[in-house]
Amino acid sequence: MSNVLVVAEMLDGHVRKSTHSAITFARKATAGGGTFSILVIGAGAQAASGELAAYGAQKILVADDASLKNYICERFAPTVAAVAKAGSFDVVTATASSYGKDLLPRVAAKLGAGYAPDISDVTPAGGKLSYKRPMYAGNAYGHAELTTAIQVVSPRQSEFAAAEPSGGASPSEVVAVTPPDAAASRVEFVSMESAKSERPDLGEARVIVSGGRALKEQFAQVLDPLANALGAAVGASRAACDAGYAPAELQVGQTGRVVAPALYFAIGISGAIQHLAGMKGSKTIVAINKDAEAPIFQVADYGLVADLFQAVPELVTEIKKVL
Amino acid sequence: MKILVPIKRVSDPDNANKVKVSAAGKIETTGLENKPNPFDEYAVETALRLTENGTNPKARLGEVVIVTFGPKDTETTLRGLLATGADRAIRVDVTDDQLDGDILARALKAIVEKEQPDVVLLGKQAVDGDSNQVAQLLAEYLGWPQATFAGSIKSDADKALVIGREVDGGTLNVKVTLPAVVSVDLRIVAPTSVTSMHTPATHKYADGVRFAALMAIMAAKKKPLVEMKLADLTGDVGLKITYKGAELPPARKAGVKVKNVQELVSKLKNEAKAL
Numbered sequence: 001m002s003n004v005l006v007v008a009e010m011l012d013g014h015v016r017k018s019t020h021s022a023i024t025f026a027r028k029a030t031a032g033g034g035t036f037s038i039l040v041i042g043a044g045a046q047a048a049s050g051e052l053a054a055y056g057a058q059k060i061l062v063a064d065d066a067s068l069k070n071y072i073c074e075r076f077a078p079t080v081a082a083v084a085k086a087g088s089f090d091v092v093t094a095t096a097s098s099y100g101k102d103l104l105p106r107v108a109a110k111l112g113a114g115y116a117p118d119i120s121d122v123t124p125a126g127g128k129l130s131y132k133r134p135m136y137a138g139n140a141y142g143h144a145e146l147t148t149a150i151q152v153v154s155p156r157q158s159e160f161a162a163a164e165p166s167g168g169a170s171p172s173e174v175v176a177v178t179p180p181d182a183a184a185s186r187v188e189f190v191s192m193e194s195a196k197s198e199r200p201d202l203g204e205a206r207v208i209v210s211g212g213r214a215l216k217e218q219f220a221q222v223l224d225p226l227a228n229a230l231g232a233a234v235g236a237s238r239a240a241c242d243a244g245y246a247p248a249e250l251q252v253g254q255t256g257r258v259v260a261p262a263l264y265f266a267i268g269i270s271g272a273i274q275h276l277a278g279m280k281g282s283k284t285i286v287a288i289n290k291d292a293e294a295p296i297f298q299v300a301d302y303g304l305v306a307d308l309f310q311a312v313p314e315l316v317t318e319i320k321k322v323l
Numbered sequence: 324m325k326i327l328v329p330i331k332r333v334s335d336p337d338n339a340n341k342v343k344v345s346a347a348g349k350i351e352t353t354g355l356e357n358k359p360n361p362f363d364e365y366a367v368e369t370a371l372r373l374t375e376n377g378t379n380p381k382a383r384l385g386e387v388v389i390v391t392f393g394p395k396d397t398e399t400t401l402r403g404l405l406a407t408g409a410d411r412a413i414r415v416d417v418t419d420d421q422l423d424g425d426i427l428a429r430a431l432k433a434i435v436e437k438e439q440p441d442v443v444l445l446g447k448q449a450v451d452g453d454s455n456q457v458a459q460l461l462a463e464y465l466g467w468p469q470a471t472f473a474g475s476i477k478s479d480a481d482k483a484l485v486i487g488r489e490v491d492g493g494t495l496n497v498k499v500t501l502p503a504v505v506s507v508d509l510r511i512v513a514p515t516s517v518t519s520m521h522t523p524a525t526h527k528y529a530d531g532v533r534f535a536a537l538m539a540i541m542a543a544k545k546k547p548l549v550e551m552k553l554a555d556l557t558g559d560v561g562l563k564i565t566y567k568g569a570e571l572p573p574a575r576k577a578g579v580k581v582k583n584v585q586e587l588v589s590k591l592k593n594e595a596k597a598l
Binding site for chain 2 (some may be wrong): 008011018025035071072073074077088097098099101102104106107108109110113114115116117118130133134135136137138139140141142143144145146148181182183184186187188190191192193194195201202207221229230238241249250251254255257263272273274280283284285286292297299300301302303304305306311314315318319321322323
């Protein structure tokens with residue numbers, strides 16, 4: 001039996017959708033008994049907390065303070081650890097987004113807890129939780145156990161489907177904001193640069209259109225019409241990002257975003273292992289590449305050997321006919 | 324500025340001889356090439372860039388100390404990185420199965436306290452365990468600020484670093500006053516990602532990490548390399564994470580090649596029902 005604390009992630013005054021994957025993890029980890037609560041932390045957490053009221057949490061804990069306006073680990077981690085201790089939680093979890101990956105190890109160190117990073121599955125077995133995690137760039141899965149009483153876990157968004165509301169209204173409770181770490185005085189938020197996009201987030205998109213280095217400077221020119229037609233998010237291979245054809249935050253791969261949409265287009269992407277590790281959980285994969293031997297065809301459900309500069313505009317036209 | 328760079332020797336997961344899983348459920352890496360973890364190589368490159376004038380990279384204007392945790396033969400990896408410009412090396416004599424990220428962070432804390440660097444620079448994750456945790460754990464144990472997933476670093480007179488963190492949805496810029504722990508991401512080795520206080524702002528590096536010249540490889544054999552014992556660094560040697568088994572990922576069934584765009588759209592609509 002486990003009692004799980006889910007740490008929600010906030011973005012622009014709302015709960016980020018990534019949080020729903022951690023809720024799915026919590027439901028799974030408590031399937032054999034136990035409950036979960038959700039900590040909403042950040043400036044504006046009180047207003048945002050209502051978004052999570054219907055997910056079956058025992059409690060929604062709210063840590064709302066102006067000092068938590070911008071995410072700084074050294075300001076967030078002390079409160080997360082204190083709430084975990086005060087509530088005697090066995091497991092502390094947040095989705096393995098860049099937020100969860102930055103925050104949770106520091107929380108684990110404060111709690112003396114073991115940390116299971118970036119897991120793809122959890123199995124309650126014999127009173128213990130077994131965590132499955134991809135390793136070696138997704139070439140193997142390890143089955144890990146933590147030896148500590150308190151456990152900290154980050155589930156992969158692509159492997160834990162976003163939780164749906166289960167009804168009811170979890171009671172909400174305000175919790176104290178713990179003073180920041182002394183080190184917080186040495187970290188200053190400067191700015192957040194984000195490419196403003198009307199497109200869905202890579203972690204949440206039903207369809208992703210990804211491009212590789214072959215697109216060169218015409219990356220956006222070629223892919224945008226296809227993404228627009230499908231309402232898709234745009235992704236990129238590491239090579240395309242490194243070459244400057246696409247911004248770094250679009251990178252899909254073991255070391256970038258790990259995604260599992262219903263439909264994934266790999267366009268002009270050869271299919272390096274580290275890229276495959278970031279997208280091979282996708283339900284249907286389409287590859288368009290002029291090299292018939294490209295490794296991407298080994299994972300693609302549908303492969304088209306063609307010049308992408310001709311095939312993609314044609315694809316846009318054909319898709320518009322059937323949508 | 325003095326920089327400590329922890330590095331790990333890994334079995335290359337991209338190697339053609341793939342990772343295997345034994346009948347007993349252990350991950351086998353025999354046949355895979357050993358190499359420095361790429362993210363750690365980037366951390367070494369970053370440390371070198373921060374401690375030099377890019378127009379005269381032979382003169383080191385600071386100190387770069389590298390440390391690894393591994394058996395005797397990991398000294399080859401250390402020598403290779405010394406040859407690229409690091410000043411000296413430390414090897415903590417231990418094998419991977421005696422370690423997890425937490426033990427590593429506790430031992431590193433003891434080394435940091437002894438060496439007193441201004442910055443600890445690490446790769447954001449090792450490409451074998453893919454855990455992404457040591458920088459964060461170490462920062463907490465030291466009580467230092469952490470700046471993870473750095474895609475750019477600009478020195479502010481070596482008293483502070485302005486760091487562009489690569490996060491979901493963009494770049495989060497933070498300024499950390501030293502000493503601090505910084506973990507680096509891929510883009511840190513792009514031509515203008517790192518700006519030291521000694522390098523003209525207009526300077527562009529070659530993309531990627533630098534390679535060692537033959538002369539430097541010879542000279543690196545004489546650079547200081549000391550050995551330490553794990554037990555002298557931390558008394559806390561109980562593993563917090565243990566692996567009970569392993570498996571290979573399920574093979575994806577081979578798909579089909581379509582003849583043209585019309586067939587592709589038809590299959591996506593009628594067969595996969597993905598449109």
